[in-house]
Amino acid sequence: MDPLLRAVRHVEDILAGEMRTRSLLNAQKLGVFACLAEGGKSLEEIAGCLAIDNRAALSKLMDTLAGLGLVRRKQDQYENSLIARRTLVPGCAGYFGHFVDFLGDQYAAKSREGILENLRSGLPLRPELTPAEWQAYMAAMECIARLSADRIARCLDLSSARNLLDLGAGPGQYAIAFCQAWPKLIVTLYDLPQSLETAEQNIAGAGVGRQTRLVAGSATDTSFGGGFDVVFISHTIHLFDPEAAGRMLLAAASALKEGGTLVVRDFIMNRSKTEPLLGSLISLNMWLEGAAYSLDQIRSWMGSVGLSSIRRIRLSDPSEAQVVGALVAGRKLSRKRRG
Ligand SMILES: C[S@@+](CC[C@H](N)C(=O)[O-])C[C@H]1O[C@@H](n2cnc3c(N)ncnc32)[C@H](O)[C@@H]1O
Known part of the structure; x- marks a missing residue:
């Protein structure tokens, strides 16, 4: 590959990291993996289960999750992938969803701007956790x-x-x-x-x-x-x-x-x-x-x-x-x- 294209590809790959994260965080927040816990569902059924009106956006989310290896698409049905079944379905032995939720909260609390400010000024920036947030922290750990x-x-x-x-x-x-x-x-x-x-x-x-x-x-x-x-x-x-x-x-x-x-x-x-x-x-x-x-x-x-x-x-x-x-x-x- 042309070295310039390879360099751009590398930067794009880094930028895609945030989009991967957001896709997972939003799917987790909406309850996609729990909705598919019992087996495959059509887009229409998922929309009903998650109370989602915007079918076009849901379709993009589901196809992106398929690209990320978290769901599988079989004709007009989506089902959890093995990775999702092992880690993201509530109640499974290796449930990791509390960590996903915690990291989502951390991204929100420690914004890019806040981190930049911390880099520039050196001021400590750690918002006090509320008791509920502390419980979520412990659940993640x-x-x-x-x-x-x-x-x-x-x-x-x-x-x-x-x-x-x-x-x-x-x-x-x-x-x-x-x-x-x-x-x-x-x-x-x-x-x-x-x-x-x-x-x-x-x-x-x-x-x-x-x-x-x-x-x-x-x-x-x-x-x-x-x-x-x-x-x-x-x-x-x-x-x-x-x-x-x-x-x-x-x-x-x-x-x-x-x-x-x-x-x-x-x-x-x-x-x-x-x-x-x-x-x-x-x-x-x-x-x-x-x-x-x-x-x-x-x-x-x-x-x-x-x-x-x-x-x-x-x-x-x-x-x-x-x-x-x-x-x-x-x-x-x-x-x-x-x-
Ligand atoms: C990332 S967690 C690790 C918990 C556990 N050791 C583990 O590996 O899962 C960090 C722990 O340090 C504790 N901690 C933070 N500040 C502390 C302090 N000043 N004194 C004692 N423990 C503290 C937190 O309450 C939390 O339980």
């Missing part, structure tokens, strides 16, 4: 955690651990998976009170209340006590600027027993912060005060708080890392070995 919690709980060997601190525990899925995989473990969930409300319900639902403790507080301005074999921090340091993230890791390392392990799970970026691309996209567009940190940065924090043997933990299936995330662990040496 739950969608992701459901896919990875068991995998992560099983890829860490916690057979000799007795106390684990889950910092920024969110809706509690990781804590629950740790309890279920390692029945001798006591897990302390530390988070803001509004997140612990959801965690408490989930823990009760999973029947692991006797293995858990809930502690409310802010992870950036406190110490977390001591005596933990493991401190686990999942997708939380990215919310904070480097100074606050560093303070959090210092407090986390102080809470470990000698020989204990700090595990950080996040989008862990390469040295040039270009990969994984999703990490840099979310970092720029969503985490206005925080960032997706690089492996070098995390290594350097861990080293500076006295951890050693810093290593990436391999998942049993490394190809799942894009969804499950990356894990880095560092071990606290005994005082004698630290010198």
